[in-house]
Amino acid sequence: MTLEILTSDSLAPLRHGFFTRKGGASSGVFEGLNCGTGSSDQNEIVQINRERVAEAMQAPLSHLVAAYQVHSPDVAVVEAPFDSGPPRADALVTRIPGLVLSILTADCQPVLFADHQAGVIGAAHAGWRGALDGVLEATLEAMLHLGARRDSTVAVIGPSISQSAYEVGPEFVETFLAADPDNARFFADGTEQRKQFDLQSYGLHRLRRAGIGRADWIRHCTYSDPARFFSYRRATHAGEADYGRLISAIRL
Structure with missing residues (x-):
């Protein structure tokens, strides 16, 4: 099956x-293009999927670089393919042509x-x-250190969970309100005492407040x-034991 990008x-x-899940070699709950090396999918199948992504990006697999993601604001500057394993970070930046920066999400x-x-x-x-x-502001700042300009940088948010599916509890809401009371606008009423969180609007808000030239969401949940x-x-x-990871990538 052809990859969907x-x-x-x-x-x-x-x-x-x-990249969507279409066109991959995985099966079962991972059916499709599972690129998560941290999943319980077969390693050799995940590598096949990653090879297909690298080919689509017109780069060798060694140049498809990724971080060991830990839900942090940390950013790694990439100057060459990683020789000793990926850095613990949640963002990557580069000005080196041919390197493919990739992120995994679900x-x-x-x-x-x-x-x-x-x-x-x-x-x-x-x-x-x-x-x-x-992490969004930190990524932009790291790009500025490499010569980017704030007002000429664009950012695009890819497929992610939408507000209608993102129900959260009171403690989650309190965490955001403690950081900034104005964050209340990113929550809608849900069932009982729960709320629905608008992750993409929050991300766009943070990017625009940082002065980025343009920020968009491609509107896929x-x-x-x-x-x-x-x-x-x-x-x-659904009570499934594991889940696949989507990959997003960009190169100069």
Whole structure:
């Protein structure tokens, strides 16, 4: 099956993509393009999937770089393929042509960045914790150190869980209100004492407040479209033992 790759005009003509689960070699709960090396899927199958992604990005597999994601605001500057394993970080930036920056997600926001004029790109994994702690702003700052300009940088949020599927409890809400009372606007009433969190609006708010030139969301919900996307929350609700990871990637 052919890979399905979602793209954004804001990032074109750079080669990039938010890959769906279609076109992969995995089976069972991982059916499709599971690129999660940390999943319980067969390692050799995950490598086949990653090879297909690298081929689509027109790069060797060794140049498809990734971080060991830990829901942090930490950013790694990439100057060459990693020789000693991936860094513990949740964002990558580079100005080296040919390197493919990749992020894995399964409901969290994958965010691809580019300053076309400066030739600097970035990729961030921004779940609620990372976004709250500043991973998006940190990615932008790391790009500025490489020569990007704030007002000429664009960021695009890929497929992630939408507000209608993201029910949270009172403690979650309190964490956001403690950080900033204005964060109340990102919550809608849910059932009983629970709320519905708008992760993408929060991500866009953080990016725009940081002064980025343009920020968009491509408007695909991972939870509500099982044929195209993996979802941690959907797998949890279904009682499944594990879940696949989507990959998003960009290169100069």
